[in-house]
Amino acid sequence: MEPTRLTVLVGRSMEGDPEAFGELVTSLSPGLRQYCKTFFSSWHDAEDATQDAWIRAWQSFSSLRERAAFKTWLYRMARNICLDRIRQRANDQQTVDDGVLEQTPIPDRELPENVAVQRGEIADAWQIINGLPSALRQTFVLVALQGMSYKEAALVTNVSESTVRGRLARARNAISEAVS
Amino acid sequence: MTTLPCGRTTEDVLLNLDEPADLHELQCRWCHAERQKLKDQNGFITQLLQASTPEHEPEAFSQSILGKIASYVPRQRVWDVQDALTGNPQRLSSLDLIKAIRKVFADSTQSQLNYTEIKATDTKIPHLQWKVQCHVSMAEDSSVSTIEQQVLGYIRDAISPLIVWDELVVDLVVEDLHGQAIESVTLREES
Numbered sequence: 001m002e003p004t005r006l007t008v009l010v011g012r013s014m015e016g017d018p019e020a021f022g023e024l025v026t027s028l029s030p031g032l033r034q035y036c037k038t039f040f041s042s043w044h045d046a047e048d049a050t051q052d053a054w055i056r057a058w059q060s061f062s063s064l065r066e067r068a069a070f071k072t073w074l075y076r077m078a079r080n081i082c083l084d085r086i087r088q089r090a091n092d093q094q095t096v097d098d099g100v101l102e103q104t105p106i107p108d109r110e111l112p113e114n115v116a117v118q119r120g121e122i123a124d125a126w127q128i129i130n131g132l133p134s135a136l137r138q139t140f141v142l143v144a145l146q147g148m149s150y151k152e153a154a155l156v157t158n159v160s161e162s163t164v165r166g167r168l169a170r171a172r173n174a175i176s177e178a179v180s
Numbered sequence: 181m182t183t184l185p186c187g188r189t190t191e192d193v194l195l196n197l198d199e200p201a202d203l204h205e206l207q208c209r210w211c212h213a214e215r216q217k218l219k220d221q222n223g224f225i226t227q228l229l230q231a232s233t234p235e236h237e238p239e240a241f242s243q244s245i246l247g248k249i250a251s252y253v254p255r256q257r258v259w260d261v262q263d264a265l266t267g268n269p270q271r272l273s274s275l276d277l278i279k280a281i282r283k284v285f286a287d288s289t290q291s292q293l294n295y296t297e298i299k300a301t302d303t304k305i306p307h308l309q310w311k312v313q314c315h316v317s318m319a320e321d322s323s324v325s326t327i328e329q330q331v332l333g334y335i336r337d338a339i340s341p342l343i344v345w346d347e348l349v350v351d352l353v354v355e356d357l358h359g360q361a362i363e364s365v366t367l368r369e370e371s
Binding site for chain 2: 003004007008010011012014015016017018021022023025026029051054055058059066067068121122125126128129143144145150165166168169170172173175176179180
């Protein structure tokens with residue numbers, strides 16, 4: 001989404017405009033859910049956490065100090081929700097630092113028709129990502145897939161920028177090893 | 181991590197993969213080849229993962245969330261005002277006034293309204309003194325002094341058909357495209 005459009009939509013949402021908020025939800029949910037998925041083995045749990053993050057965002061707009069930091073604020077909120085759920089349902093979910101995630105098929109609706117032929121490759125790609133430790137997986141998704149800067153990813157994951165750099169390097173190394 | 185013949189490691193290259201190559205990497209064929217290999221391998225996986233993520237969520241998803249948030253108490257403050265047309269007492273929410281302001285700004289080619297808040301500052305019923313916080317981005321060929329008068333005029337044009345007022349204070353914040361404040365000024369007008 002264009003930065004100018006995002007700025008306006010966040011502003012209108014803070015004013016209490018549900019239509020603008022709906023547009024934010026539509027535009028940012030795919031990425032947010034992808035990030036939530038880094039905590040869980042099932043897309044269903046990721047989707048629930050995504051919904052909760054949006055609801056909490058709507059209720060907590062007054063705590064957003066900088067509209068420019070909306071995305072980081074939203075992702076941090078989602079992260080806290082995911083971590084809370086993992087703590088609550090430790091028996092059902094993997095723990096945050098668990099190294100191996102159960103292989104999870106990608107839901108059909110996430111596959112555009114024109115890449116259907118790549119289904120096998122995409123599933124393999126997800127399997128590689130799911131095989132990373134959670135911290136590396138989160139960092140990779142935030143920076144490489146969501147396009148966040150190291151600084152933004154550090155704010156979301158509550159670590160330093162140098163930690164983000166190190167985690168990303170380890171994630172990329174693991175991916176390269178898996179591919180070659 | 182592999183150590184390259186030049187003495188650097190794969191990790192050295194990986195840590196700076198998002199940065200431009202440094203002087204050593206530019207001159208070292210081992211590092212150059214390693215960087216290219218890592219970029220290709222990671223790029224391939226990244227591309228596949230991005231292809232599996234839709235650009236927009238299906239409408240049903242946002243509708244479901246909007247349905248859920250609709251049950252929460254509206255956060256809008258309601259104000260006792262005097263109707264500008266009839267002179268009768270009336271109640272308007274902040275959002276009613278904000279919508280009117282946004283409608284006027286929608287025609288602007290010089291400024292974009294990013295965020296606004298409006299509140300009465302007097303204790304009278306109906307309220308006659310208003311304070312508006314206005315965060316705007318401006319066109320590159322515009323200037324703060326031009327925007328100042330324009331914004332004040334927009335606010336006046338927006339609320340005057342709705343409510344009777346005798347003092348209007350506008351806290352104008354000029355922002356960049358990302359919503360970061362660049363400059364702020366307070367404007368005042370009496371009717």
